[in-house]
Amino acid sequence: MIGPKPEGINVLWLQSGGCGGCTMSLLCADSCNLFEMLSSAGVRFLWHPSLSEETGVEVTRVMERCLSGQVTLDALCVEGSLLRGPNGTGRFHLLAGTGRPMIQWVRELASVARYTVAVGTCAAYGGVTAAGGNPTDACGLQYEGDEPGGLLGVEYRSRSGLPVINIAGCPTHPNWVVETLMCLAFGLFSERDMDALGRPRFYADHLVHHGCTRNEYYEFKASAEKPSDLGCMMENMGCKGTQAHADCNIRLWNGEGSCTRGGYACISCTEPGFEEPGHPFAQTPKIAGIPVGLPTDMPKAWFVALASLSKSATPKRVRENAVSDHQVITPAIRKTRLR
Amino acid sequence: MSRLVVGPFNRVEGDLEVTLEVAAGRVRSARVNSPLYRGFEQILRGKDPMDALVFAPRICGICSVSQSVAAASALASLMKLEPPENGRLATNLILAAENLADHFTHFYLFFMPDFARDVYRHRPWFTAVQARFKAIEGSAAGDALPARAKLLSLMGSMAGKWPHTLSIQPGGSARPVEGGEKIRLYSILREFRRSLEKTLFGDALEAVAGLESARDLEGWMAARAPDASDFRLFLEIAQDLALEKLGRATDRFLSYGTYSQGDGFMFRRGVWEGGFKPLDVDAITEDISHSWMAGPAKPQPPAHGVTQPLAEKPKAYSWCKAPRLNGDVAETGALARQVVNGHPLIRDLVAQSGGNVRNRVIARLLELALVVPAMESWVRALEPGAPFCHHAPVPEEGCGVGLTESARGSLGHWLEVRRGRIHNYQIISPTTWNFSPRDAQGVPGPLEQALVGVPVQEGETVPVAVQHVVRSFDPCMVCTVH
DSSP states (O other): OOOSSOOOEEEEEEEOBSOSHHHHHHTTOOSSOHHHHHHHTTEEEEEOTTTOSOOTHHHHHHHHHHHHTSSOOOEEEEESBEEOOSTTSOTTBEETTTTEEHHHHHHHHHHHOSEEEEESHHHHHOGGGGOTTOTTOEEOSSEETTEEOTTTOTTOOOTTSOOOEEEOOSSOOHHHHHHHHHHHHTTOOOGGGBOTTSOBHHHHTSBTTTTOTTHHHHHTTOBOOSTTOOSBSTTTSOOOTTTOBOOTTTSOBTTTBOTTTTTSOOOOTTSTTTTOOSSOTTSOOEETTEESSOOTTSOHHHHHHHHHHHHHTOOHHHHHHHTSSSOSSOOOOOTTOOO | OEEEEEOSOOSSBSOOEEEEEEETTEEEEEEEEOOBOOOHHHHHTTSOGGGHHHHGGGGOSSSHHHHHHHHHHHHHHHHTOOOOHHHHHHHHHHHHHHHHHHHHHIIIIIIGGGGGSGGGTTSTTHHHHHHHHSTTTSHHHHHHHHHHHHHTHHHHHHHSSSSSOOOEETTEESSOOOTTHHHHHHHHHHHHHHHIIIIIISSOHHHHHTOOSHHHHHHHHHTSOTTSSHHHHHHHHHHHHTGGGSOOOOOOEEEOOEEEETTEEEEOOEEESSSEEOOOGGGEEEEOTTBSEESOSSOBOGGGOOOEEOSOOTTOOBSOOEEEETTBOOEESHHHHHHHHTOHHHHHHHHHHOSOHHHHHHHHHHHHHHHHHHHHHHHHHOOTTSOSBOOOOOOSSEEEEEEEEETTEEEEEEEEEETTEEEEEEEEOHHHHHTOOOOTTOOOOHHHHHHTTOBOOTTOSSOHHHHHHHHHTOOBHHHHTO
């Protein structure tokens, strides 16, 4: 399926109103040598703000050559939200040395790019920078929260005919980015590979719940009550792992981690609008003692019935460990062998 | 006199623009601008206080744990909560892993590649440096990135992920370490130590940490070939280019102290002005006379600070405010930390040549040698089974202050809660100190001072010496403009 030699792609990476965390995360990619891996797939950085030598006018020259067509811009990667304020001027983020708003540069470069890629939830949907009263009028490249539109508009298509590819996540997992860029370099990415919110399906067709090490606690509704408890964090601690699209518990972070393994709730950072959940992040909103945000594809009545049944069947081990910071009861050893 | 605007300024975290007045081949004056504003202090108003733990790390992807630690300790001071010993050790380990990864990334990916620029092609060390440090292509990246990723696997274990963990809580860590994990954590540190000893230093960490004077350092250098290790190669370049004469700022150094132990810190809190002084936190104010900010003309202490952007303002030229200590400029960072803490080598170097490009880099690398052994001892001290986190309700009313050190210097969060919600949240990050604009008295910030006198060669549009000075501070602009 993968051709003998990729044609390769020229990547221009810009950082807008974000924290740079997606780049920092990218550098944690667990390949033996990230740069060699990318270049072996034909991924060439025309410029990346953290990694390239060029600075100042050397950079604007690179961008101008892309705009004039002297250099082919295959993938425009944007990290960070697009800041339209104040009053639509884009003045909250002028590209240094140019006196021009970043949103203007992005609009122009997106018009010549073969693919436009939003790296991170900020660039995809607005993200944390758009939280609260959204003081900078931040939005994503082609979304504002879950509303299509954003900076480039509903109709926008890059030269390939694809809408913006949203590698959502706060931050993104390094391998989501590496694999997307490699797929693009090998010509293996089409609209079929994107979900309804523009995310690569290879990671967005999973739920954070899949592979969660707390699943035994979930099965028995044995719930954590405070940070450092071992139990399931859905009932009390605001965990959205059963609703959030990502493979974090299958494809681990930094070798062996995930949010739930790190002892805290999934805050659904790959979802549009995660920054304003309408409740404190670490608390589960409930009505009549029942969490509001139940698994999306399960009838509520069934969930409630099963939960009360499983709660009444919870083994002592699971019940007690759920509210402890270490196993106080270990699994029993049966003499009869496993059957 | 000619004017030079340098930007986009890369390999610094976030956006930076520097405007230089140049005459007779030297910088006469500099203005430093952060042309990006994000508004976290506005976003945090009205939120549940504990939500600061979600927002604060997202101020910055490079020092996200430092932001978490500052937020958690501001909440802890509000909640009158002390973490248990395990929680303290876990927080130290997570914070140290980030700080060391920062120092390491800065040296290999952000700072050294500038010496592989064509402008140095006639220097004796150029061929070696180009092969090793050329951006993206040099062999160092192939050594440094896997070593960095491996060190940060400590984050996978202890913090779930990096950046943007939520495991750091006001009462300690939400991620208890289990029995067998201590050995895994220890192996991660041993592996990182090995890569530092083999390729960065070419010597034992303890030997580097034990250098006591400039003369010791010269002796260490003389005993090794110029390309014996990456640190040795840096010293060769530093000597050839006289980097100790480049980028001197104000020589007043600030550290909030870090890595808590007992009732103090491994690196102590204080100020250095030719001599050690205790830090008076109440003497910190922020001046907005040259910032695109509305608010009272008189500099405000952060607890009463206001953050209200104002894009059109006469004389203003940056989104960065100007923090001052007793009304004076102060420099913060690894160099400041080690001067304040009293490391003999750093004290001696600063006594001879002040704060400058060479000394900032040496202090940063020295911290790698000092902190890895400390991390090994913290892992040994963890007690699986004992508590990692204490708990308390968040008061409806009150104030909290969280002070910590990120790799690049002193970071403070000031929090006020009213009726159970965040009423005010003010942040002063290290780069706000170092890259501050002028204040009402017209006094330039540390970098603005450090750039004066820097040579600009004929035809240079992006003077390479200016780049060394800027990057020697390891700036984090996204923090600055939070």
